[in-house]
Amino acid sequence: MAETPAGPAPAQTDPVVHLDGVTVKYGANRALKGVSARFARGAVGLLGPNGAGKSTLLKALLGFVKPLEGRMTVLGLDVARSPLDIRARIGYMPESDSHIPGMNAVSFVGYCGQLAGLPSVDAMQRAHEVLYYVGLGEARYRNIETYSTGMKQRIKLAQALVHDPDLLFLDEPTNGMDPKGRDEMLELIHDLGHNKNVNLILSSHLLPDVEFTCDHVIVMDKGQVVAQGPIEELKGPAGRVFELRIKGNLPVFIDLLRASGMECHSTDQDVMRVFVPAGRDHREIFVLAAEQQAQIRHLRPSVPTLEDVFAKAVGDE
Amino acid sequence: MSPIHDQSYRRYGGHRASLGRSWTVIAKAGVLNMMRKRAFIGLMLFAWLPFVVRAVQIYVASNYPETATFLAPDAKMFRSFLEQQEFFVFVMTIYVGAGLIANDRRANALQIYLSKPLLRSEYIAGKAAVLFTFLMLVTWLPAILLLFLQVMFKGSFEFMRANLFLFPAITVAALLQALLATFTMLALSSLSKSSRYVGILYAGIIFFTAAIYGAMLAITGSTSLSWLSVGSNLTQVVDVIFRQAPRYATPWPVSLIVVLGLIAVSISVLERRVRGVEIVT
Numbered sequence: 001m002a003e004t005p006a007g008p009a010p011a012q013t014d015p016v017v018h019l020d021g022v023t024v025k026y027g028a029n030r031a032l033k034g035v036s037a038r039f040a041r042g043a044v045g046l047l048g049p050n051g052a053g054k055s056t057l058l059k060a061l062l063g064f065v066k067p068l069e070g071r072m073t074v075l076g077l078d079v080a081r082s083p084l085d086i087r088a089r090i091g092y093m094p095e096s097d098s099h100i101p102g103m104n105a106v107s108f109v110g111y112c113g114q115l116a117g118l119p120s121v122d123a124m125q126r127a128h129e130v131l132y133y134v135g136l137g138e139a140r141y142r143n144i145e146t147y148s149t150g151m152k153q154r155i156k157l158a159q160a161l162v163h164d165p166d167l168l169f170l171d172e173p174t175n176g177m178d179p180k181g182r183d184e185m186l187e188l189i190h191d192l193g194h195n196k197n198v199n200l201i202l203s204s205h206l207l208p209d210v211e212f213t214c215d216h217v218i219v220m221d222k223g224q225v226v227a228q229g230p231i232e233e234l235k236g237p238a239g240r241v242f243e244l245r246i247k248g249n250l251p252v253f254i255d256l257l258r259a260s261g262m263e264c265h266s267t268d269q270d271v272m273r274v275f276v277p278a279g280r281d282h283r284e285i286f287v288l289a290a291e292q293q294a295q296i297r298h299l300r301p302s303v304p305t306l307e308d309v310f311a312k313a314v315g316d317e
Numbered sequence: 318m319s320p321i322h323d324q325s326y327r328r329y330g331g332h333r334a335s336l337g338r339s340w341t342v343i344a345k346a347g348v349l350n351m352m353r354k355r356a357f358i359g360l361m362l363f364a365w366l367p368f369v370v371r372a373v374q375i376y377v378a379s380n381y382p383e384t385a386t387f388l389a390p391d392a393k394m395f396r397s398f399l400e401q402q403e404f405f406v407f408v409m410t411i412y413v414g415a416g417l418i419a420n421d422r423r424a425n426a427l428q429i430y431l432s433k434p435l436l437r438s439e440y441i442a443g444k445a446a447v448l449f450t451f452l453m454l455v456t457w458l459p460a461i462l463l464l465f466l467q468v469m470f471k472g473s474f475e476f477m478r479a480n481l482f483l484f485p486a487i488t489v490a491a492l493l494q495a496l497l498a499t500f501t502m503l504a505l506s507s508l509s510k511s512s513r514y515v516g517i518l519y520a521g522i523i524f525f526t527a528a529i530y531g532a533m534l535a536i537t538g539s540t541s542l543s544w545l546s547v548g549s550n551l552t553q554v555v556d557v558i559f560r561q562a563p564r565y566a567t568p569w570p571v572s573l574i575v576v577l578g579l580i581a582v583s584i585s586v587l588e589r590r591v592r593g594v595e596i597v598t
Contacts, residue, residue: 198326
């Protein structure tokens with residue numbers, strides 16, 4: 001049996017996905033606006049609020065939607081020229097519930113393996129293996145339509161893994177899962193990205209999911225990339241973020257901080273997070289508070305998180 | 318549920334098939350899935366009953382010369398056999414075909430299929446092959462077997478030699494019948510997420526167009542508007558294929574154009590509806 005051409009072997013430093021000025025339109029709505037990005041090897045988070053264009057980007061990479069302009073490469077192959085060669089080497093876990101009706105889990109996953117080009121015997125063997133790996137070993141002969149939401153998420157991961165892809169697209173993989181199932185799914189994704197040498201792109205609006213599983217992040221908002229790079233690098237040096245609570249006119253004080261070049265954003269509580277730029281002294285906050293006749297009730301150095309990166313990039317909206 | 322890391326993940330180093338064969342996987346799975354259903358097996362056996370009756374007819378006509386005057390097979394008998402099978406084609410098209418794409422749409426399976434290395438045309442070909450195979454199994458195969466039984470029972474090729482056109486006629490007629498039913502049903506199946514609704518829609522189209530033609534026939538008293546009925550168009554063309562006198566006043570090329578047009582429209586619908594992502598603008 002002939003083997004599928006493997007395509008060019010990219011160097012370890014080459015990005016697994018490269019987008020250059022990609023624009024996608026749905027009717028009059030521009031879902032992606034000239035997106036340029038490089039997805040590094042390993043685990044990359046694709047982060048953004050709902051409607052930012054994350055799923056559209058994945059669908060464009062899969063060839064489901066054709067960009068109006070721009071160029072995309074996946075694993076060194078041009079998406080416009082070699083969509084099938086690309087799809088033979090990637091696994092896609094869709095966001096919505098998806099299965100093939102009337103099949104039990106092992107038949108479904110084996111079938112997906114065959115569709116991806118595996119011989120039937122190998123596909124069935126791999127189906128059993130990946131079902132055990134994702135934690136569905138005991139339930140593999142059950143009809144998928146009887147599965148719980150968490151189990152359906154796992155079966156979607158199994159079908160994406162069965163043909164051993166070089167790159168995984170995971171679209172909101174923890175959607176609808178209970179806390180325990182979510183932790184297990186994240187452990188699984190972390191294991192794939194860090195111990196099994198599977199490159200993956202995790203699209204999510206959940207910051208903790210991305211922070212736990214990924215080394216790099218690409219932040220999207222309103223169809224554009226607003227930040228990208230290694231998470232640690234984007235977080236910046238520790239100690240430059242402060243938690244702050246004041247008594248006084250809060251909106252005016254925030255405006256004052258921003259006017260003086262200090263980014264700040266509110267959190268769920270009444271505590272703000274203030275970014276003090278390099279070379280500036282955090283004691284300036286006291287000076288500004290004194291000018292505004294506001295009382296500082298709480299000021300504590302904090303560790304930068306992905307939430308800060310996200311807030312800086314996307315804003316407080 | 319067992320702990321999540323019972324077994325670890327292994328990389329795969331085996332062979333991978335070359336691209337372009339996935340439609341056979343879809344077709345095989347679809348056929349096997351149907352063959353597992355008892356109701357389908359029952360339907361298939363029922364669809365072969367006319368074959369048994371015709372086989373007995375041919376046996377009697379071949380072995381009892383006194384019956385040959387009214388039982389002897391001719392081209393008309395084969396045409397009549399295919400016409401009888403139209404009922405089973407109709408039932409099987411609804412039973413097998415209604416859910417072929419509709420069920421995938423209901424379960425969001427299209428994005429799973431199209432994320433694998435297969436083209437949309439391969440997906441459609443795989444699904445079409447399922448219905449097409451079964452339709453040929455109730456039309457072309459029994460008709461061809463009857464032809465061979467005739468030779469076997471008679472012990473000579475005399476009938477075959479005298480009716481050389483029958484083999485291609487059966488093949489072309491069965492192909493046209495199966496292709497029209499397959500593509501029309503697949504197109505309807507791609508329009509909905511409910512196989513039940515698709516089945517009703519298909520039956521509605523067949524009966525509604527026949528009823529419109531029937532009404533026009535009653536009003537005008539002429540069969541020149543038979544092109545309004547899907548079934549009549551097929552009948553008209555198949556009559557010509559079997560060298561029979563066309564039974565309607567509509568010119569047969571018009572009927573053929575309607576049949577081919579329906580297939581073309583169905584393919585166009587499939588091209589628009591079978592996508593990995595549904596775009597609502």
